Amino acid sequence: MMKRRAKRISEWIIERLIQVSGVLGIILVLLIFFFLLRNSLPMFQERSLSDLLLGEKWSPTHGDGHFGMLPLLLGSLYVTVGALIIAIPLALAVAIFVAEIAPRWMREFLKPAIELIAAIPSVVFGFLGLLVIGPWIAEHVEAIRVGQFAALGSVMLAFMALPTIVSICEDALHNVPRDIFNSSLALGATRWQTITRALLPAARSGIIAGCLLGLGRAIGETMTVLMVTGNAQVMPQGLEGFLKPIRTMTATIAAEMGETAVGSTHFHALFTIGLFLFIITFAVNTIADVIVRRSEKDIA
Amino acid sequence: MSSERGYLVDPRVTEKVAFALLWVAMVVVMLPMAGIIGYMLYRGASSLNWELISAADGGLYPAIIGTTFLVLLTALVAAPIGVGAAIYLSEYARPGPLVRLVRLAIINLAGVPSVVYGLFGLAAFVILVGWGRSLLAGACTLALLVLPLVISTAEEALRQIPKGLREGSLALGASKWQTIRRVVLPNALPGIITGLILSIARAAGETAPILFTVAYFRLSDPIPNSIFDPIVAMPYQLFVMATEMPEIPDETKWATAFVLVALVLGLNIVATIVRTTLRRRRW
Amino acid sequence: PPQQSADGVIVEPPIDDAAQGAGASGAINQIGSTTVLPIAEAWQRAFTSAHPEIKINVSGGGSGTGIKSLADGTAHIANASRGIKDQEIQDAQARGVEPVEHVVAYDGIAAVVHPSVGVDTLSIEQLSDIYSGEVTNWSQIGGADSEIIVVSRDSASGTYESWKEMVIQQGGEAEDRDYTPAALKQQSNEGIRSTVAGTPGAIGYIGLGYINDSVKVLSVSPLGGGDAVVPSVESVQSGDYPVARELYMYTNGEPTGAIATYFEWGLSEEGQKIVQEAGFVPVN
Amino acid sequence: MQDSSTDTAAGNTSDSGTRQYDEDRAFLNAPVDADRSAEQSIADHAVKIQTTDLNIYYGDFHAIKGINSRIRSNEITALIGPSGCGKSTYLRALNRMNDEIADTRTEGDVLLDGVDIYQPGTDLVTLRRRVGQVFQQPNPFPMSIYDNVAYGPRLQRRLSRAEADEIVERSLRGAALWDEVKDGLRKSAMDLSGGQQQRLCIARCLAVDSEVLLMDEPCSALDPTATFRIEELMIELKERMAIVIVTHNMYQASRVSDRTGFFLLGELIEFDDTPRIFEHPQDERTDAYVRGRFG
Amino acid sequence: MQDSSTDTAAGNTSDSGTRQYDEDRAFLNAPVDADRSAEQSIADHAVKIQTTDLNIYYGDFHAIKGINSRIRSNEITALIGPSGCGKSTYLRALNRMNDEIADTRTEGDVLLDGVDIYQPGTDLVTLRRRVGQVFQQPNPFPMSIYDNVAYGPRLQRRLSRAEADEIVERSLRGAALWDEVKDGLRKSAMDLSGGQQQRLCIARCLAVDSEVLLMDEPCSALDPTATFRIEELMIELKERMAIVIVTHNMYQASRVSDRTGFFLLGELIEFDDTPRIFEHPQDERTDAYVRGRFG
């Protein structure tokens, strides 16, 4: 009797622990947010939000420090948009290829191969960009004098985001009921017509979600951009900006955190960048999740 | 009659062109990818020799040791929490706003940039808790980073266990926890382990989160004596070599990159094999 | 005697009298400037082979990281290529740490350009113009018509600060001047050297020890005019070369025990010889 | 555009339809069966599809075993048989939808208007336009009702607005769905009820003027009312096409079909006029099956 | 350990079983039904389970509608009815397995030996040990045969080797599986045939001495021989427990059961002695269903 009661109590404890770890996810998100906020609040006391977001000069150690984050925001935007412009069409093409066109043996090889690419550490991409690709481009392309520029970051990021987008889009295509594919064929559509007119519309939400998650991945990527984009905190100008060095938010944190004194304005400024990054990716991921959920409902 | 076909090009021709373009896209993606990875493997493998690996000073040995300790401790921290959360989600949680919120949180955790994890680890573990740059601080930071991965793979493994087994156990008078411990968990173990291997691979390759929390460049004694020691980690080593260290020969850099990639890809391949061989079980 | 370390673990220091000798594992953690890193590394190698009982861990990360780690007790020695800031001293003192400065070497910072640049000599003022973005074409200062590509260290380095103070702000003459935002940022001397070497029209600055044939070294004339001086160990030691600075290591209070032994050795002839081999200028 | 169009639409279809077929057949790399039009004008119940020694394999599994059969125009042919006997496989052989399943092998001939659809070079696109299929689960595309119906014709050519309107209305009327949806053509097809979705799928087939309609258990997901509507529809539609329906519901088979085929383990045991199959089957296995289900 | 144990085992079970129950009932927060043992000794066919106005909802869906029924000891009760009528739901209400499904709501009473199992504080573990269940798909745990059988008892207490051996043998004999598996008790249960697996699942229930055995279409996955073995077994087992079986097979229901309940759309239309249900049903719906299936 006693033994049984002891067992009950230990079970009760275990089940409580499981519940706690279940909701730990929520707690963690809040904790991260809290720590970022706590460490960036002093920044907001010193500078107004518009100074931070719209200021065009980032030079934390000059005088009182200039903490305009616009160049960094634009830097992230350039690199990310560039990456998506490259990655999305290619990823869609690859997803369609893998889902509908590749012969079976090839599909069975391609899917894991693409997943493996996703596993390669970003520092390795940065290493390759810095040591091999960048110098090669600077040497062979007339318009580019320094092998560290925004578009190189975009290309590297595109390849890194590609697997994420491919695998989600491929799933989305794959989850479209086979009947829809077949009934389109039965109406006399070619396979390509079926893909573009029936399959893609049906998989639309999944595809959009995949692109959003790719976007999240690209914005948050750190080591690669730190190593290959040259890190000049300029305001990028027009299309030419892609061929010039640029500095992203993530790279700024990684490069400068080592220099700052704990508790200095600069330290808080870097946390503020982290806070903005967190908010941006939170929004992107939440939207993507809502869309995925809607697409699951659509298909069901 | 031909006017009835309002399309300039026969759809069959369009199809051929489109498919050809898809093949081209495929090649455009895969070829440079394969090329550059191949080049790296070639450079790395040809630079690699036993001396380079085993040398405590200037070799890869400290980084290999450090990364090993780091990822093992990471898995140790992440596993109970992650598996616990997965058990909660698959066995206890009833659908509702709370679960919805938990899932949203996990999805967002998966999307938080790794450098932000680094900031969090710096603020929370290094400074606030006062662990300093240490194995423990780094492992905790990485554990948070891989937590969503552990949770989702473990949950998937748990969901693969047929409902019939749970009901069979419950109908024999097992409590919920007994059912989980004796029937569900043992059978989900391979899937859970797969997830842990993938998490280890991920943790092994991450640089940004350990930048401020654990990594050192050169240690007299690469084997940490306690979890409060700093360690040398391979991705950080590679980063420093590429950007900060002048005199290190290219061979060492390539070899480091090679070992890192081989380690990460190797773990992934092992995980895939574990998953595919163990998935073929009959219930 | 047993000692309570920051994390509350009782540890037995490996060396007698090591009042502030070590972390939990009994090793000396040394962290900070990447400029000082080669010295620290070379010292570590030589010193630990002579004193195998003393463990030293060395890492880069930047001057700020080093001082921060000293303040929070996780490093015993902070390497810095710039002087400690007031804010940092306050922060350390608030945590009961009293930073003590040790000059371990001198360093000359050389301006280097791509070999194709037709300019051999620049004044501090001219360098200042270039780095603050006033001058953007070599033709403006007597070179060929070619855009100047400015390369600098990243702001996580003491060298970045030193160059700004001594060159861009002309030692205080032009306090409001700052780096042009267009400057390419590199994580290391080597990064600057290879970027400059590979980019026609580029200019950068690197420590004396990093000079090699791939780049052209400029002679620099001091503020207010005077003869241009080629950077070298001698010209730095003699004080003729205008862009030179001290390299520091900081400890918590006056060093004792193992750390004292380490400094004694490092500042001895043997240690300073290693400094010179690493491409820096010895203090004596 | 008004009510009268139901009749004219039906009239139009069979006229223009015939012309259309001849043209399309040019895509089948085979000589046109010269006799056909003469033949068709003589007998309403001309053979539309004929299979000779049809064998189908899934890998090693022999699913369809030497089937000889004739499907006639203007008739409804019902296929019955226990689960797994090969009804769906046979049906899909008639418009080569089996090609979409990896690892299938088909032997023997399937003649559509006398031309073998399995000969190399056959254009699947044209074939499937002529032999339409309605699936077991209603499967509208996730787009508007209008776009669903216009989908097929638009595959061929760019439609003017007026043309598309006309086709959509005609097809929806033909599928007895027009009155229910005419006020919400832009609504998503996913919001229709099951029965409405199934009729929409039929309308989709009508819009491409197919000559044969294959229906694989089209009513299994539907309630009795919806089933009844679709049975009515089939009887209406057979005036202008051949219909083949797979069903598990004996009542349905006996209600709507003119001829019935009984499949067992991949063989076509008996294929005859519906009343004979249900009242005086020749084969005892047919007898057992048909009785078992009737009770 | 030898042959003789079949008899003794059966004897033991009912003895020690009774004692065990009293103890366990302490966990049901309810007064022990004082009359029970007296009652049981008088009437072999005592009411074991009684439901009063049982209503079950899946969310908004009303799956079980006001069912009043009695399940008696030492009888086999068969539940029949068309698919989706609520048989499984009713069955699962008897050991509260519905609790495992999110979003269910149960109203009304279910009395087990006179005690309401739905009253708050009821101990599910004890309840389910008393009311065992065998599922449609045999679901042995992926462990050895031996461990499968010992699983239930081991949940309660640590068994000595000898005890475990004894329970395993007794249960396997009880489930008529002993002879087939006695030489390979350490083999994985997954390697048994479907029929053997199903009997193993029954043995698992016997090992925990359950008083009621719920079987939800236990033979639907089995071939005729295995089905026959299990029917034999049920008839043997009813000597010491109440058995409730859901089946789609009318022959099976009429062969093995003493009483039969006919469900339709969540209602219990008729519940009577089996011969009456199949020969003279009172309700015409029962009649139609029973005849339809017999043919």
Ligand SMILES: Nc1ncnc2c1ncn2[C@@H]1O[C@H](COP(=O)(O)OP(=O)(O)OP(=O)(O)O)[C@@H](O)[C@H]1O
């Ligand atoms: N893709 C496939 N691969 C392998 N075997 C298949 C495949 N599809 C069907 N079969 C097998 O071929 C046989 C005939 O299948 P088919 O779908 O034609 O049966 P059916 O008569 O339509 O049955 P139902 O009434 O259940 O729909 C079955 O035994 C089935 O198991």
Ligand SMILES: Nc1ncnc2c1ncn2[C@@H]1O[C@H](COP(=O)(O)OP(=O)(O)OP(=O)(O)O)[C@@H](O)[C@H]1O
């Ligand atoms: N988890 C559930 N959620 C919602 N509705 C359910 C659930 N399980 C069953 N139902 C519904 O409750 C009704 C009764 O289901 P139940 O499983 O009891 O039927 P059954 O008589 O056992 O049928 P079968 O003979 O097919 O097993 C059905 O209409 C079913 O759709």
Ligand SMILES: [Mg+2]
């Ligand atoms: Mg079928």
Ligand SMILES: [Mg+2]
């Ligand atoms: Mg059921």
